[in-house]
Amino acid sequence: MSDSQLRTYDTGAAAAPLTTREKLLRAAREVFAEHGLAHTRISDIAARSGVNRERVYGYFGSKEGLFDAVVNDALDELAEAVPLTAGEDLVEYVDRVHEFHRLHPQLLRLLLWEALHYRTEPLPGEEERQGRYREKVSALEQSLGAAEGHLQAAPTLFILIGLAAWPSVVPQLARLIMGADESENPEIMREHVLSFARSALRPTKEEAGA
Amino acid sequence: MSDSQLRTYDTGAAAAPLTTREKLLRAAREVFAEHGLAHTRISDIAARSGVNRERVYGYFGSKEGLFDAVVNDALDELAEAVPLTAGEDLVEYVDRVHEFHRLHPQLLRLLLWEALHYRTEPLPGEEERQGRYREKVSALEQSLGAAEGHLQAAPTLFILIGLAAWPSVVPQLARLIMGADESENPEIMREHVLSFARSALRPTKEEAGA
């Protein structure tokens, strides 16, 4: 966990004035999500945050340092905002993941930029992230009752996340295939995703019969 | 269709010597897929293609012009390499899409760079791409027999493509969740994807009973 979450997604709580570091992180998240690491100018971040360009180097050392901090920060929030509790209904989980990414496409863009950038090399903070998913996998193992005995926890989690995130990952493709009206209507898209998830997760004949 | 496909994925055919333009396109595809639009240096492309840097401007006008040409070219190949014929088994289609992206991750990277870059603005060549997918959708409509009456063609196509491509879109995430051994084993990953597709596509009780 990084020490300074932004909690952009929090609802209430007394709004403490942002520190300079937080202002930078918040602005950087937006700009990086928009333009990616390479196309982002430090001066844009400075301008948007209202903080002096030079401060970036004081706090984060370099552009990449800032980028990594931003990603870490955003990941913390994601983990907190979309937990997977043991025994929970999986379709509901898919719904929550889907909804989160629909409302906060920034994070996904950030992660995609990062994924493209770091190709297959290990990511910064790889172990910590692994830990997070290990927890989710074991929570999922308990959710997979007799009805879904045919599924393994890890790959199922992986694929369900994909299913939930896909519309936010490639909205252009959705538009090309489904047309703007359907693809940009949240309720319609949500229903497609959820009904697909329901289909895939419903018990097999044997499981139903048992 | 762009006039000069590279047919990187072709097996046989007499290997005509590449024109300068083709050499550039081929090299550019690799470098752009690797580094994205912003981080790619024209001189890298020139070096890899063995063509003079200056020729890029003669043929494509600018870096972006070259990028667009590369994407178009690659899309043509994708469409040709992974057709969807009417009446075909959908799981097989997923298999082919999955396999293609596993073997040629370049294209997906290219499209992701592009998607991130152009955000939600219309893409270059938007109508042409729409046309391609419209064909696929109507082919799919004929594949969806009584057994899958509960599915609509367009969103189903969209989601199935996602399912098939997901492991190649975020291999890092697969590694984090499933571990390197499983996630990098083609047969294992394939089986997970296909069995998920089978699950989702199997007939409902009513359809089976009917």
Place this chain on the structure above:
DNA sequence: ATTAGACCACCAACTCGTTTGTTGGTCAAC
């Protein structure tokens, strides 16, 4: 109270490498 010093941010100017895009000349081939 006053002052010294630590801390933090602002600001402007500067270095310096990088990269795009251009141009004019040369050369071989068809």
Place this chain on the structure above:
DNA sequence: GTTGACCAACAAACGAGTTGGTGGTCTAAT
């Protein structure tokens, strides 16, 4: 003799990272 490629050098802009100086504020010692 036209076409297409090579080549070398150039202009110009751009953007990362650095530095030195200014000034405000909070605290702790005098």
